[in-house]
Amino acid sequence: MSEIIQQPLLEVKDLKQHFNINMGAFKTKPLKAVDGVSFTINKGETLGLVGESGCGKTTVGRTILHLYKPTSGEIWYNGKKIETKQDIMEFRKKATMVFQDPYSSLNPRMTVADIIGEPLDVHKLYATKEERQARILELMSHVGLNSEHAARYAHEFSGGQRQRIGIARALAVNPDFIVCDEPVSALDVSIQAQVINMFDELQEKLGLTYLFIAHDLLVVRHISDRIAVMYLGKMVELADAATIYERPLHPYSKSLLSAVPVPDPKIARANQRIMLEGDIPSPLNAPSGCPFRTRCPYATEQCAAEMPAFKEVEKGHFVACHRVAEVN
Numbered sequence: 001m002s003e004i005i006q007q008p009l010l011e012v013k014d015l016k017q018h019f020n021i022n023m024g025a026f027k028t029k030p031l032k033a034v035d036g037v038s039f040t041i042n043k044g045e046t047l048g049l050v051g052e053s054g055c056g057k058t059t060v061g062r063t064i065l066h067l068y069k070p071t072s073g074e075i076w077y078n079g080k081k082i083e084t085k086q087d088i089m090e091f092r093k094k095a096t097m098v099f100q101d102p103y104s105s106l107n108p109r110m111t112v113a114d115i116i117g118e119p120l121d122v123h124k125l126y127a128t129k130e131e132r133q134a135r136i137l138e139l140m141s142h143v144g145l146n147s148e149h150a151a152r153y154a155h156e157f158s159g160g161q162r163q164r165i166g167i168a169r170a171l172a173v174n175p176d177f178i179v180c181d182e183p184v185s186a187l188d189v190s191i192q193a194q195v196i197n198m199f200d201e202l203q204e205k206l207g208l209t210y211l212f213i214a215h216d217l218l219v220v221r222h223i224s225d226r227i228a229v230m231y232l233g234k235m236v237e238l239a240d241a242a243t244i245y246e247r248p249l250h251p252y253s254k255s256l257l258s259a260v261p262v263p264d265p266k267i268a269r270a271n272q273r274i275m276l277e278g279d280i281p282s283p284l285n286a287p288s289g290c291p292f293r294t295r296c297p298y299a300t301e302q303c304a305a306e307m308p309a310f311k312e313v314e315k316g317h318f319v320a321c322h323r324v325a326e327v328n
């Protein structure tokens with residue numbers, strides 16, 4: 001966590017990403033991968049984004065970066081709405097993404113120097129060959145790789161090292177904002193902490209702002225200033241990292257935490273354990289009303305009839321649950 005400046009760098013307003021799925025016989029149906037998500041990230045802040053696989057986290061990240069055109073909603077960067085092609089091009093120089101799978105996101109037949117140098121070439125970020133080489137070596141040193149690695153191929157490296165190469169590549173454009181899409185999920189548990197610490201140090205050193213995606217609350221706990229929890233394309237809770245961890249209010253956040261070992265017995269007792277039953281429904285057949293109602297032990301008729309609003313129940317603590325007062 002670095003110094004946070006209380007000024008939004010990124011504002012996401014009622015973002016929707018609906019994919020048209022071909023149902024045969026010339027019929028399509030919208031798959032609501034992201035369905036009305038709003039949040040801001042301040043300069044220097046890390047917002048953790050968590051939720052089970054398939055809840056729409058990657059789609060949020062990709063849509064923010066305009067790798068997908070938003071179905072609706074607004075994205076503001078540094079106080080300016082991103083609208084035109086020119087805005088998107090400018091934004092892409094300042095915002096980038098680190099991918100989940102370091103095995104498939106790097107071309108194994110390219111050398112480390114060429115992988116890291118590619119964005120420098122694309123955005124013409126150097127004047128001479130020597131400058132290009134010096135910048136590649138600088139980026140490698142940021143992520144703990146040394147110059148001997150430059151001429152080697154991506155497939156020669158371990159998962160953790162590949163992820164370092166991916167991070168150096170993301171840093172090449174000198175970004176202010178990085179979407180980190182489950183950057184440690186594919187790595188051995190033993191090296192996850194190292195890579196997360198590296199993200200932390202880089203944030204401090206380079207003044208970065210992160211949207212840090214994970215399906216596991218433990219992974220984002222230490223790096224996040226605030227945490228947002230998603231379920232079936234919607235945001236269900238958002239609060240300070242410590243608050244989400246110690247006093248989650250939404251039944252889904254409580255259930256996610258029930259799966260996490262909590263060292264402090266007082267906190268463990270305060271969070272009634274809720275075990276999740278069944279699978280997350282398909283976003284093609286999302287339940288009416290509250291998306292979590294088919295798995296929620298507190299669900300009532302109202303939950304089936306009405307979608308709960310995402311409301312600020314305490315300062316900075318937002319929850320979407322009709323029964324937030326009764327279940328806590």
Ligand SMILES: Nc1ncnc2c1ncn2[C@@H]1O[C@H](COP(=O)(O)OP(=O)(O)O)[C@@H](O)[C@H]1O
Binds near residue numbers: 019033052055
């Ligand atoms: N390009 C796409 N076309 C159609 N459906 C997609 C596409 N990308 C993701 N989805 C669907 O959108 C939902 C959310 O996916 P995703 O954002 O990858 O979730 P997460 O990252 O949380 O696992 C899933 O049901 C997934 O199958």
Ligand code: SF4
Binds near residue numbers: 296
């Ligand atoms: S709105 Fe109803 S179903 Fe949804 S989380 Fe709250 S109690 Fe459970």
Ligand SMILES: [Mg+2]
Binds near residue numbers: 057058059182
């Ligand atoms: Mg994903």
